[in-house]
Amino acid sequence: MTTTRPAGLLLTPGAGATREHRALVAVEHALAELDPPVPVERVDFPYRIAGRRMPDKAPVAVAHVLAEAERLAARLDVGTDRLLLGGRSYGGRMCSMAVAEGLPAAGLVLISYPLHPPGKPERLRVEHLGQLDVPVLFVSGDRDPFGTPAELAEHTAAIPGPVTHVTLSGAHDLKGRDADVATAVTRWVRTL
Numbered sequence: 001m002t003t004t005r006p007a008g009l010l011l012t013p014g015a016g017a018t019r020e021h022r023a024l025v026a027v028e029h030a031l032a033e034l035d036p037p038v039p040v041e042r043v044d045f046p047y048r049i050a051g052r053r054m055p056d057k058a059p060v061a062v063a064h065v066l067a068e069a070e071r072l073a074a075r076l077d078v079g080t081d082r083l084l085l086g087g088r089s090y091g092g093r094m095c096s097m098a099v100a101e102g103l104p105a106a107g108l109v110l111i112s113y114p115l116h117p118p119g120k121p122e123r124l125r126v127e128h129l130g131q132l133d134v135p136v137l138f139v140s141g142d143r144d145p146f147g148t149p150a151e152l153a154e155h156t157a158a159i160p161g162p163v164t165h166v167t168l169s170g171a172h173d174l175k176g177r178d179a180d181v182a183t184a185v186t187r188w189v190r191t192l
Contacts, residue, residue, distance in 0.1 A: 006083060006084045006192060011041070013048075014088040020042070030186045039076065045064055062094055065094055069085060081104035088112050089111070089113070089146070093113060095108060097128050110139070111139045111140075111181055112146065126155045136163050136164070139168065140152060141173075144172045153165060168181070
């Protein structure tokens with residue numbers, strides 16, 4: 001676990017969005033206001049770059065997170081262990097899987113984490129959570145059909161690293177809450 005402020009944040013979008021998603025942009029702007037600022041790199045996944053709509057399978061997306069984290073770390077002249085990784089929904093999940101598979105990171109920023117598909121609480125996406133020995137921030141809506149606050153608290157208890165939950169009023173898209181998402185991320189980053 002790192003004891004110095006993270007050197008940067010790699011942010012990824014949800015399956016239906018791009019790197020230009022309003023919440024990701026809001027987080028980037030908020031972290032730029034810190035002293036010292038925390039640089040943010042917003043990236044798209046290969047399927048978006050290729051103009052496709054169907055998300056990449058996990059091995060492709062995780063490999064992309066690894067490559068982009070290494071690229072950002074090289075640009076900032078640090079190891080990936082000095083970077084925060086994260087994103088919205090699918091993007092955050094892929095970042096968490098990359099860390100679980102061994103990518104060193106300073107922590108994870110998971111916005112609207114998709115604990116399970118809507119209406120299918122039996123199809124949990126939690127197998128890897130026990131491998132996350134880094135600080136993790138979850139920012140979620142109180143009416144998110146991908147996982148209620150209670151479900152999230154129950155299943156994230158398996159994470160060995162320190163876990164912070166911020167629950168906002170809203171659904172999975174947290175529409176209209178971009179400033180609140182950015183504030184939650186900024187406050188958490190200040191604690192690292």
